[in-house]
Amino acid sequence: MSSQPQAQDLAAETDPVSRRAAVVINPTKKTDVDIRALVDEACSDEGWAAPLWLETQVDDPGQGMARQALEEGVDVVIAAGGDGTVRCVAAELSGTDTPLGLLPLGTGNLLARNLDVPVDDPAGAIRTALTGTERRIDVVHxxxxxxxxxxxxxxxxxxxxxxxxxxxxxxxxxxxxxxxxxxxxxxxxxxxxxxxxxxxxxxxxxxxxxxxxxxxxxxxxxxxxxxxxxxxxxxxxxxxxxxxxxxxxxxxxxxxxxxxxxxxxxxxxxxxxxxxxxxxxxxxxxxxxxxxxxxxxxxxxxxxxxxxALRIRMPYGKKDPAILTNPEP
CATH class of the missing domain: 2.60.200.40 (Tumour Suppressor Smad4)
Incomplete structure (x- = not known):
């Protein structure tokens, strides 16, 4: 009679816990592709749980959504929008152990360009956010x-x-x-x-x-x-x-x-x-x-x-030595 509970306990210990991403998205950013479908598909392909979707609002451009994502205990928070969305999400993630992923949907996409995150390839940016290499970068208050x-x-x-x-x-x-x-x-x-x-x-x-x-x-x-x-x-x-x-x-x-x-x-x-x-x-x-x-x-x-102060996902591969002190992946 004792073997069945032991087997269940062993299964619980060996089955990996599904990772989950939160996506803080600016709904005003229009794209030619279905961003939600791309993210859902990428998460499924990588064995991640269905993502948590959080839309920014006029009176909250991302901070409150990032806090909610942290409370949910997600494994990565993806900022899907322009540089303003990225900055607001990063403000909440700074000093935590939860990394930031970038899904550039803006015009400048300044941080993404500096870190070689694809700005014209949403699918590539999503893959980077989920499975890219992780670095720590400075934050300026x-x-x-x-x-x-x-x-x-x-x-x-x-x-x-x-x-x-x-x-x-x-x-x-x-x-x-x-x-x-x-x-x-x-x-x-x-x-x-x-x-x-x-x-x-x-x-x-x-x-x-x-x-x-x-x-x-x-x-x-x-x-x-x-x-x-x-x-x-x-x-x-x-x-x-x-x-x-x-x-x-x-x-x-x-x-x-x-x-x-x-x-x-x-x-x-x-x-x-x-x-x-x-x-x-x-x-x-x-x-x-x-x-x-x-x-x-x-x-x-x-x-x-x-x-x-901030953990961030970026593509694998050698980086511009003018951007990172250690350009190796």
Whole structure:
């Protein structure tokens, strides 16, 4: 009589527990394929349980859904949307043992591009989220003006010109031509006056500049393969700061030259700093963005790196050594 319970106990010990993914999806992102069918099929093929589907809302772009996924005890949380969805989900997963998967459905898809996650192959991105290699990356905490709570970014944040460009991008044009719409906005907003700005690096004595833009970067590349923060690695525990200060009629040409020289050489049209924390003050409120999302205006921002705080899935294979400190899989 005792053999049957023992056999059941042995089966319970040897049968693998089905893994489960949660998908936090932005329903406003339209695709040419059935994303739900692709995810369901991939989970079934890999022997995973049916995924938990959680849609973002206007008043909750992902944080609450990510918290619910953690409460459900899922094995991976997949952010299916643009960079804003990724950032909101990552804010909740940071500091936990639950990894983040990326299913890019936006225009910029900045983090996915830096980590070689397929941006034009949803099925490939889903496979990566379920079975890809896992790394730990840095998260940058940001406080804006007198806010008590901090937010995070994974790729970059900016005060000034870059944020104006993000906020003034034509939505209809972006739907037609993708990231090239940012170029249009950038050209239209080239005219403008620099603002007196103070920057303190790692708590040091503030330096003063007259700037059009100051940006903090966690990794280097943006859309079009442009490397804005050369040598910025997403897992090195360091924050990269870049300033842009065009002066005179050839000001923006000097900025372009500074970018091409990676900030080396004479002149202050483009300057780079590396640190673990930074504080930035502008004389007057400036447009502010994080990971490509325009978030209003700010006069003061503080940034602090939380080293390797986020577990994330990415494809197997050698990575760009400008992105990860260890490029091997």
């Amino acid at each position: 940001v406080k804006v003006d007198e806010a008590v709570d901090s937010d995070i970014f994974l790729v970059m944040a900016g005060l000034g010109y870059d944020a104006v460009m993000m906020g003034d991008t034509n939505t209809a044009l972006k739907d037609r031509v993708g990231w090239l719409a940012y170029v249009d906005a950038g050209i239209r907003n080239l005219p403008g006056k620099p603002v007196r700005t103070m920057i303190s690096i790692d708590g040091g004595t503030p330096i003063q500049r007259r700037l059009r833009s100051v940006m903090g970067g966690n990794c280097g590349k943006i859309v079009g393969g442009l490397e804005v923060f050369p040598g910025a690695r997403i897992d090195d525990g360091l924050l990269d700061i870049m300033t842009m200060a065009p002066k005179g009629g050839l000001g923006w040409l000097n900025v372009v030259a500074g970018l091409l020289r990676r900030g080396k050489g004479r002149g202050t049209a483009v300057e780079y700093f590396q640190c673990r924390s930074a504080e930035i003050w502008a004389d007057v409120p400036q447009d502010f963005e994080m990971d490509g999302d325009h978030l209003g205006t700010a006069s003061r921002i503080s940034m602090r790196v939380d080293p390797q």
